[in-house]
Amino acid sequence: MRWLDAFTSYLYGLSVIVTVIAVMILISSLDDFFIDSVYWIRRLWRSLFVYYTCEHTHYHELYRPAERPLAIMVPAWKETGVIGHMAELAATTLDYENYHIFVGTYPNDPDTQADVDEVCARFPNVHKVVCARPGPTSKADCLNNVLDAIMQFERRAHVTFEGFILHDSEDVVCEHELRLFNYLVHRKDLIQIPVYPFERQWNNFTSLHYLDEFAELHGKDIPVREALAGQVPSAGVGTCFSRRAILALIEDGNGIAFDAQSLTEDYDIGLRLKERGMAEIFVRFPVLRYQRHPKRGQLGQSRREANVVCVREYFPDRLATAVRQKSRWIIGIVYQGYRTHGWKRNLVLNYFLWRDRKGAINNFVSFAAMLIMAQLVLIGLLQVVWPDAPRFMSIFEGRPWFDAVLIANISLMGNRMLQRIIFVSSYYGAKQGLLSIPRLLWGNLINFMANWRAISQIIRTGDPRRVAWDKTTHDFPSIGGENRAKHSLDEMLVANGAISEAELHDAQLHRIDGLQLGSSMIHEGRITAEELALQTAAQIGVACESVDPSRLSRELLNTVPRQIALHYAVVPLRVDAGMLVLASESYIDPVSLAAIARQLERRVRYVIAHKGQVTVGLRLWYAQVRDGERDPHRLLVAAADKGLIRRDRVSLLWNDYMSRQVMLGEILVAQGLLDEVAFKALLLSYARSEQRLGEFLIDQGVISPETLNRLLKLQASLQPSVASLFEQEWATFGPVGRAS
Incomplete structure (x- = not known):
């Protein structure tokens, strides 16, 4: 029968394909087994010989260095309702104060701009950046605009940022993240912390397969890569660059730090910094003061691993979105990475570059292996259901060497599953660790589809560097509360009848030099x-x-x-x-x-x-006592006791005295020498200084000694002394309290 001949030919062709795929799987599995072996041997060595004599660094050590200024860079395209949650969570969570968040928005995204404006009204350390070109551009292009704005802010605020941190607007940061970066940034040029996706419902395999991949990648693979090659690929979030690294990137790019054509600028930067000989580190730093997870002591969970300083976020939960995101990663890492960086002279680094790029083949091989397995299962079921069906010799028979390959692949696959269970369980618990096994098949399907999409995009454009940036949307955990912008104080004064619009306009035109508008109106008696x-x-x-x-x-x-x-x-x-x-x-x-x-x-x-x-x-x-003046309230009371001023005037004089006191900071801002945000940034540095504020500002180059003298004279002229109050009283009522 012809169909039997055709089926026999099909089985022969299948046996050839199976042989090729089995050999390729063996090579890749041995590669993975090598990484596993290095990790566990290194971990055993460190536990026996390193940590036996040297204790782990305790989180209290993170508080020793003074808080250096750190800048967080956040690109935002169509992120309405997200950045406010991030700023709120950072403000209430981060155990750090000397940081600023710079949010890159686009001129054709007014909704996100309005949202960021509301956040900036509540958080002076959040700054809106509007990119030069309409969006969406690449993430790298947005970051270049943000970095330019940071440099402008530094010049305006006389602040020098020591660390530049990458985050997305949906990231949930750990309490000690900035402390950890601050502790290392003077020694390391690229610092990467782990990324651990949030859990979703157990049957959401699309989102949860990210959980499996990141748990193993950031639990084992990247630490081994750092140990052997000294090179760490940035994850795009939770990455801190030293100032030296940023300046080197700007120099390499002729004024542009990030490659705007790259879809994975984070991966690209790690290789560029390695070429410059800069120090890179992947940090798994546990904070064991408390257990972060609400479910304490879950089966299989490691207390140390489950409390590392990390970044958490939700990953896509829809198949199409996950495929779109992963295809961007594949194009950037595999195809653009090879086109831009090629191979290096360092053999060890080349080995890890090969591991980065083998996914372009492995994703197809894994998917083909799944299809072949499905066909063989169907053939076996057919012979069980149809006992009289023709019997064919197994495609695995007659080749002892091939049997050895299959046994090795099965064993290595068992090891692959065991490793996945261990690293997922160590952070999320045994339940998620066991569920990671069925998710392997779904992950293979997603990776295959992403690879196919990546190749299709490259064929359409003709060049991997011409593929357009394709943003992936994310979710942000709900923390309650609404973003609330502050209404204009001027508008509120008018609306509540404290002052008329005409009076307000006049006050604005005739504002007293050295005073902000509110203080000026008090001095003039308007309010x-x-x-x-x-x-x-x-x-x-x-x-x-x-x-x-x-x-x-x-x-x-x-x-x-x-x-x-x-x-x-x-x-x-x-x-x-x-x-x-x-x-x-x-x-x-x-x-x-x-x-x-x-x-x-x-x-x-x-x-x-x-x-x-x-x-x-x-x-x-x-x-310290100013100008030798003693407690002004006591002086007023003493003067009333001596009959120098009327007793019923003490309270009025006291309130008048207080309402017209002026701090040097207000004069600096009112005179336009600094804005409020820049002054606040300076105060964070001043908090560690033993100098007077004026001396500190001179040392920082904000003002000159002549300007300080002028400001101090202006301050003295604006605020009354007790002696001046006495003179006014005596001029009005006489020295013994009788009207003159």
Whole structure:
């Protein structure tokens, strides 16, 4: 029968294909087994001979270095509703304060721009960057625009960033991430921390197969690569570059750090920095102070591995989205990587480059092996169901060497599954570790489809470097709350009847030199300090209170160290339900409030005090005596006791004195020498200085000594002294309290 002859020929051809695929699988499996062996031998050696004599670095060591300025770069195209969550989570989570987030937006994406504007209103350390070209461009192009904006901010704010960190807007960062980068950035030029995807429902194989791949890649493969080749590919998130590395990239690119045509600029950068001889490190640093996972002690979970400093995010949960994302990775790493970097002289590095690129073949081989297995199973089932069916000799018979190859492949596949279970379980627990086995088949299908799509795109464009960037959307964990932009204080003053529009316009035209608008209106008598404080509190969404700085509790004052009080311009008022209540004259952003709580090791909240009340409190209790002037309130009371001024005038004079006190920072901003964001950035550096603020600003090159002298004279002319108040009173009422 012809069909029998055809089927026999088919089986013969299948046997040839199976032989080729089996040999290719054996080569790849032996390659993977080599990495496994190196990892476990190295781990055993370190446990027996390294950590036996040297303890693991404790997380307390991360707090030793002073906080260096760090810049977080976030590209954002069509990210409405996401960046606000990231900033909120970073502010409330990161155990670090000296950082700024620069968000790259596009001129043709107004919704994302509006969202970032709202975030910037609440978080002074978040800055919007608008790219020069409409989007979507490549991620690398967006990052180039962001980096240019950072350099401009450095010149304007007189701040020098020591680390440049890559993140996406949907990333969830660990509490100690910036501490870890700060600890290493002066020694290493590229620092990469692990990425661990969030779990979804158990049957969402598309999203969860990322979990399996990253757990093994960042648990085993990348540490081995770093140990043998000294080269670490960036993951695109959770990567910190030293300033030296960024400047080298800019120099290499003739002013452009990131390759705008690359779909995987992160992978490209790791190789470029390696060529420059820069130090790269992959860091798995566990923080064992607590167990991060809510389910403590899950079966198979390692306490050390499950608490490493890492980046977490949701990965695509739809097949088409996952294929689109992975095809971009394949084009960037395999095809563009080979086109750009070729092969190196370093044989060990070439070995890992081959491992990066073998996926272009392996994905097809694995998928073909799945199809062949399915066919052989169907043939076997057919012979079981149809006993009278013709019997054919097995394609595996008659070749002893091939039997050995199959046995080796089966054994190595068993090892592959065991490794996957171990590394997935160590972070996520045994349940996810066991589920990773059926997800292997689904992952093979996704990788095959992604590879096919990548090749199709390259054929269509004719050049892998001409393939357009294809953004993948992500989810962000819900943390509750809404982004809330601050309304204009000027508008609120008018809307609530504190001042008319005409008066406001006149106040803007005739603002007193050296004062911001609110202070200027108080000095001119257009509004009161209480009215300004009420509207400021309403604008922020906190309570407003009048504070008498002369009656603050000494016991509470001792609980807030001098450097904290002066740096954040706060004074303690009381303890309410276990929470320390602080007074401030202005908005305290969430990053600073969280930093205060960490430093005081207690929960805190704040209220808005009337202008000058906190300033005078700081001078009374924390700062050195100014110009030899003693406690001004006591001087007023003493003058009333001696009959020099009327007693009923003491309270009025005291409030007038406080409301017209001016801090040097306000004058700097009002004079246009610094903006508020730049001044805040400088204060973070000033917090570690023993100098006076003026001397520090001179050393930083912000102002000259002549400018400082001018500003101090302006400050003295703007704020009254007690002596000037007495003179005014005597001129009005006479020295013994009788009207003249």
